[in-house]
Amino acid sequence: MSLCALHVVAAYDWVAARDGATDVLPGVCLVCGSRVGVRYPSGWVCAVCEWRLGEVPDGEVAPPRVDVVYYARWRDRVKIGTSANPRRRLAVIPHDEVLAFERGGRLLEQRRHVEFAAARWPGGEWFRLDDDLARHVAELSAGEVDPWARYDRWRSEELARRG
Incomplete structure (x- = not known):
């Protein structure tokens, strides 16, 4: 099926709104340092650790221990x-x-x-x-x-x- 440019963009926007679009983060992830994220209409999520971009880990909380x-x-x-x-x-x-x-x-x-x-x-x-x-x-x-x-x-x- 061939689509015109307008409908290709509309289809892309529909899929990106539903499934997110992977892209370079506008800033580094504060949890893992990744620069790759997934953009949703509600905001960015880190593609590596899934931390919401902009949310700062509480400085008073000890870093997580993962053996x-x-x-x-x-x-x-x-x-x-x-x-x-x-x-x-x-x-x-x-x-x-x-x-x-x-x-x-x-x-x-x-x-x-x-x-x-x-x-x-x-x-x-x-x-x-x-x-x-x-x-x-x-x-x-x-x-x-x-x-x-x-x-x-x-x-x-x-x-x-x-x-």
């Missing part, structure tokens, strides 16, 4: 560790890329160390990226190009739960 198990690759090794602040933790660990995050704390980290013990380098939290570990990381990151986007979404969800 994660991280999988960070450095050369031919993968570190399986845990942190409540992975940005700060990974800033001091040599790594080439963050492969995935998994929501959980020390207990989950210990279970993963046992699960992948056959690939463990002696005396630490570093593992060879064998087929089992690669498959697990692929399952964790399925549908997510940037693991930090998932982490930011978890943080946003924790903020939303508070109020």
Whole structure:
């Protein structure tokens, strides 16, 4: 079906009003720092963490705590560790890329160390990226190009739960 320019624009506006239109945010998201948002007639929402643009997280509220198990690759090794602040933790660990995050704390980290013990380098939290570990990381990151986007979404969800 061919439409004239006027009707194409009308159809676009109808879909954008219903489903939103992804675009560059007019300002940075105050929760996760993203510059990509979804524009609705009622306002902007961050495309990464879904925080409403312009809403300021309450400064008196402690930042949300989200414990994660991280999988960070450095050369031919993968570190399986845990942190409540992975940005700060990974800033001091040599790594080439963050492969995935998994929501959980020390207990989950210990279970993963046992699960992948056959690939463990002696005396630490570093593992060879064998087929089992690669498959697990692929399952964790399925549908997510940037693991930090998932982490930011978890943080946003924790903020939303508070109020």
